[in-house]
Amino acid sequence: MNPPLVLLNPHAAGGRAGRLAEPIRGALAGRPARLAVASTVAEAEATLAALPRGSRVVVAGGDGTLHRLLPFLLAGDHELALMPCGTGNDTARALGVHRLPWTEALAWGLEAPAQRIDLGEVQHGSGRTPFISSLCAGFDAAVGERALQAPAWLRGMPRYLWATLAEIMALRAFDMEVAVDGLALHRGPVLFASTLNTPSYGSGMPAAPMARIDDGRLDLVMAGRFGPLGALAMMPLLVTGLHLRHPRVRAKSFETLALRCATALPLAADGEPLLPSREVVVRTRPQALAVVRR
Secondary structure (H helix, E strand, O other), X not given: OOOOEEEEOOOHHHHHHHHHHHHHHHHHOOOOOXXXXXXXXXXXXXXXXXXXXXXXXXXXXOHHHHXXXXXXXXXXXXXXXXXXXXXXXXXXXXXXXXXXXXXXXXXXXXXXXXXXXXXXXXXXXXXXXXXXXXXXXXXXXHHHHHHOXXXXXXXXXXXXXXXXXXXXXXXXXXXXXXXXXXXXXXXEEEOEEEEEOOOOEOOOEOOOOXXXXXXXXXXXXXXXXXXXXXXXXXXXXXXXXXXHHOOOEEEEEEXXXXXXXXXXXXXXXOOXXXXXXXXXXXXXEEEEXXXXXX
């Protein structure tokens, strides 16, 4: 085994993750592992590119950090372990490390065996983008982008709820054609048609409680026509996982999903905004990434 690398994003969680740099260095004393602090994507890319293929990388950050590092982890066929230090941490929830103290998450990430999980990949107007947790399309993508503009003192789910209420005030429906595994599923107004690989998104909202990260499939959650009051009434259901009982909400597992929209569709992968696109194809990448999970 190559010595593990702990890669810290000091900007994660509004900069709070940066405070862990010295404690992590102390915890690594006497271990055959080293810490690298990467303040930019370019620094992280260079650090990962210099590693031997198949190295263990313990990422100290959140879903946004993982999303930006994912192409480089895949390129080097590296193993991923996670110290959850982000705002959303939905991948950490799916891997079972969300509630671990950082010291336990670090020790687990350095020593536990890796297992392979699925990823998703979205083909859109500006290329192909892999994702580990979710691909939002429509209302929830717009919410995610608005959450990035939320006041700094708002963290976790309250940040997303603030963004949701603000987005409801400017609610849009999207005229969309939806096909799953080559078969037409829907044509008409849609509030959102989003894909999950993990059971939750948006800092713990259980949007797809049936989703599994190792079943070879992704899960579509689609909401049809909603007005502002209807969308507002659905939010408590989404937070509690009861939204799938609503007659205008559908869920479907798939290997390939195609979306075609009359207007540019807001998109976000793992909470990170992508360029809007009128045509989107989402595919499963089974067993694509080796991870440490509990």
